[in-house]
Amino acid sequence: MARRIRFVEALREGMRQEMERDPSVFVMGEGVGPHGSCFKQTENFTNLFGIDRSRDTPISELAIAGAAAGAAMMGMRPIADLMWIDFSMLAMDQICNQAAKLPYISNGQVKTPVVYRMTTGKSKSNAAHHSGSFYSWFINTPGLKVVVPSTPYDAKGLIISAIRDDGPVIYLEHKLLLNNRGEVPEEPYEIPLGVADIKREGTDLTVVATGAMTVFTMTAAQKLEKEGVSIEIIDPRTLMPYDKDTILASVRKTGRLLAVDEGYRYCGFGSEMVAMTAENAWDALKQPPRQLTTMHTTIPFSPPMEDYVFPNPDRIADAVRSMMQS
Amino acid sequence: MDTITQIRLLETMLRVRKAELQLAIMYKNGKVPCAAHLYEGQEAIAAGICDHLRHDDCITSTHRGHGHCIAKGMPIKKMIAEVSAKKTGCCGGKGGTMHLFMPEVGVMGTVGIVGGGIPIATGIGLAMKMQNTDRVAVSFFGDGAANNGSFHESLNLAALWKLPVIYICENNLYATSVAVWRSTPIPDIGIRGSAYGMPGVTVDGNHVDEVYAAMETAVARGRAGEGPTLIECKTYRIRGHFEGDDAFYRTKEEVAEARKRDPIDYWKAHLIANGAITEETFEAMSAKADEEVAEAAAFADASPYPEPESALLLSGNPA
Numbered sequence: 092m093a094r095r096i097r098f099v100e101a102l103r104e105g106m107r108q109e110m111e112r113d114p115s116v117f118v119m120g121e122g123v124g125p126h127g128s129c130f131k132q133t134e135n136f137t138n139l140f141g142i143d144r145s146r147d148t149p150i151s152e153l154a155i156a157g158a159a160a161g162a163a164m165m166g167m168r169p170i171a172d173l174m175w176i177d178f179s180m181l182a183m184d185q186i187c188n189q190a191a192k193l194p195y196i197s198n199g200q201v202k203t204p205v206v207y208r209m210t211t212g213k214s215k216s217n218a219a220h221h222s223g224s225f226y227s228w229f230i231n232t233p234g235l236k237v238v239v240p241s242t243p244y245d246a247k248g249l250i251i252s253a254i255r256d257d258g259p260v261i262y263l264e265h266k267l268l269l270n271n272r273g274e275v276p277e278e279p280y281e282i283p284l285g286v287a288d289i290k291r292e293g294t295d296l297t298v299v300a301t302g303a304m305t306v307f308t309m310t311a312a313q314k315l316e317k318e319g320v321s322i323e324i325i326d327p328r329t330l331m332p333y334d335k336d337t338i339l340a341s342v343r344k345t346g347r348l349l350a351v352d353e354g355y356r357y358c359g360f361g362s363e364m365v366a367m368t369a370e371n372a373w374d375a376l377k378q379p380p381r382q383l384t385t386m387h388t389t390i391p392f393s394p395p396m397e398d399y400v401f402p403n404p405d406r407i408a409d410a411v412r413s414m415m416q417s
Numbered sequence: 418m419d420t421i422t423q424i425r426l427l428e429t430m431l432r433v434r435k436a437e438l439q440l441a442i443m444y445k446n447g448k449v450p451c452a453a454h455l456y457e458g459q460e461a462i463a464a465g466i467c468d469h470l471r472h473d474d475c476i477t478s479t480h481r482g483h484g485h486c487i488a489k490g491m492p493i494k495k496m497i498a499e500v501s502a503k504k505t506g507c508c509g510g511k512g513g514t515m516h517l518f519m520p521e522v523g524v525m526g527t528v529g530i531v532g533g534g535i536p537i538a539t540g541i542g543l544a545m546k547m548q549n550t551d552r553v554a555v556s557f558f559g560d561g562a563a564n565n566g567s568f569h570e571s572l573n574l575a576a577l578w579k580l581p582v583i584y585i586c587e588n589n590l591y592a593t594s595v596a597v598w599r600s601t602p603i604p605d606i607g608i609r610g611s612a613y614g615m616p617g618v619t620v621d622g623n624h625v626d627e628v629y630a631a632m633e634t635a636v637a638r639g640r641a642g643e644g645p646t647l648i649e650c651k652t653y654r655i656r657g658h659f660e661g662d663d664a665f666y667r668t669k670e671e672v673a674e675a676r677k678r679d680p681i682d683y684w685k686a687h688l689i690a691n692g693a694i695t696e697e698t699f700e701a702m703s704a705k706a707d708e709e710v711a712e713a714a715a716f717a718d719a720s721p722y723p724e725p726e727s728a729l730l731l732s733g734n735p736a
């Protein structure tokens with residue numbers, strides 16, 4: 092398995108193979124047509140599938156999200172591209188009140204197999220309206236699954252599973268990861284939703300990290316290794332439903348949990364990890380479980396302020412060190 | 418329109434143009450940390466609209482909002498300092514290119530969410546009406562934003578409540594890579610006004626005299642308590658969607674054609690023809706704008722970055 096491709100290429104390949112396999116799969120969103128999307132996620136799709144199946148839309152997030160759900164009820168499998176997670180807020184009713192709830196309130200008579208794709212997270216001075224990590228909003232909506240890949244391999248396997256899933260799935264693409272390379276098989280494959288991956292084995296402390304935080308934590312792990320601290324990194328990959336068993340097994344082994352979350356600390360994925368670990372592995376913990384998150388602030392534009400509010404490899408290493416000392 | 422007004426409009430257009438070209442250079446030189454959406458080619462709209470506004474009137478604007486802020490009275494140095502992430506910027510570096518505010522001159526915010534400023538301007542108009550003033554609010558937005566729910570809900574509300582709001586749709590034919598004919602099945606967005614029960618007009622947005630005339634009527638209507646107006650200004654987005662956008666979704670010929678309709682060239686020729694200015698006065702005006710922009714850039718350059726910890730001021734962080 093020698094082929095190394097970029098995250099965005101892996102994602103694109105996964106979508107392309109599903110569109111080839113299943114004529115009910117199509118993409119719609121602002122700029123997904125001939126332009127091939129903001130970050131080239133659908134590059135060449137209009138040549139391969141025509142403008143009907145890689146369908147440009149007006150800037151109408153509510154209608155994109157709702158129309159995707161409606162089409163899904165009729166047997167289509169739309170991939171709705173909302174560009175930035177920040178813009179999904181304009182579509183919240185259709186995603187959270189409609190797509191997520193219709194299967195339940197209809198008592199299973201309708202299905203809404205939509206993939207809502209959006210980019211997420213920090214980039215370079217993208218400021219208040221383009222830097223969000225609001226996945227916990229979706230985690231807090233029963234009926235939605237939430238997927239955050241951190242490697243090209245995961246990006247492909249998870250988009251394929253998300254498309255094949257019979258319910259609505261939020262699929263988040265971290266802007267800092269899109270050009271990262273990794274090994275990716277050419278043939279289609281699924282990564283089951285709800286299964287974590289141990290990105291690095293270790294013995295002293297478990298870090299649960301998602302998206303770009305997984306990569307930052309890998310960097311921190313190398314430094315810490317030299318200091319004699321061995322951390323295990325678990326990437327849940329799916330944040331709802333998440334892989335409780337794998338996380339707990341790791342925490343039981345190391346006795347320490349640090350959740351590194353680009354979202355906010357209050358009622359976020361990190362706080363869920365802390366709560367879940369405390370509830371289920373109290374006896375195994377050598378230390379109170381902790382979380383390192385983005386500070387509770389709107390994201391500022393200017394680089395010194397922006398850098399100040401996000402987790403980074405140094406801050407992750409510091410948090411680990413302080414947990415190892417006490 | 419008197420000669421002084423004619424010359425003032427030209428001056429505003431030049432100041433906006435030069436500031437944007439300066440930012441393009443600063444972006445290339447790494448002095449602007451994030452790609453900005455520049456306004457080149459659309460200056461006649463900001464100038465023609467804002468010329469009718471008083472200091473106590475308010476605007477909301479978009480991701481492409483530098484020009485609106487300058488035309489409304491924000492000093493260029495406060496804008497450039499903000500876009501280059503400095504502490505001395507109009508928002509202390511917190512906002513950046515897409516989030517510019519200066520309430521003292523009526524700049525009530527440019528936004529990064531397409532359509533996000535339209536309801537806000539509507540609410541500003543509501544307050545102006547409830548406070549029994551004759552102030553007006555203006556919302557600038559693009560052809561792309563006109564297909565967002567925020568447009569529909571706001572225009573209905575403003576017409577229903579006869580709010581003093583003027584909705585300025587700058588139809589520059591593109592919303593990122595999506596040409597307007599691929600997002601909107603009607604030729605003119607201006608006609609939507611009638612669907613909401615307000616006047617809706619379409620003007621050539623590269624002709625500042627047309628923009629100015631349409632706004633004159635709309636402002637009078639707003640100040641008199643007669644309600645909102647929709648003005649569509651047809652123009653063209655000369656640059657890529659943002660600096661660095663290769664814009665391969667349109668042809669070079671199309672852009673070259675559009676450049677021939679430059680709003681500054683048009684107005685300059687008009688003013689020279691009617692004797693309001695000469696080639697020499699134009700050169701002098703141009704040099705003056707260059708100087709102002711160079712000073713603004715030097716001010717931004719010399720300014721410090723904000724302290725990292727100031728990120729948490731006003732954040733709502735309970736710690």
Ligand SMILES: Cc1ncc(C[n+]2csc(CCOP(=O)(O)OP(=O)(O)O)c2C)c(N)n1
Pocket residue numbers: 121150152174178181454479480481529530531532558559560561562563589591592593654658
């Ligand atoms: C709600 C929302 N959807 C999408 C975007 C991404 N986006 C930024 S600018 C833009 C195009 C806007 O087009 P238009 O309103 O015509 O303004 P222009 O860029 O032409 O000035 C898009 C789609 C956004 N910022 N906000």
Ligand SMILES: [Mg+2]
Pocket residue numbers: 559560561587588589590591592593
């Ligand atoms: Mg436009």
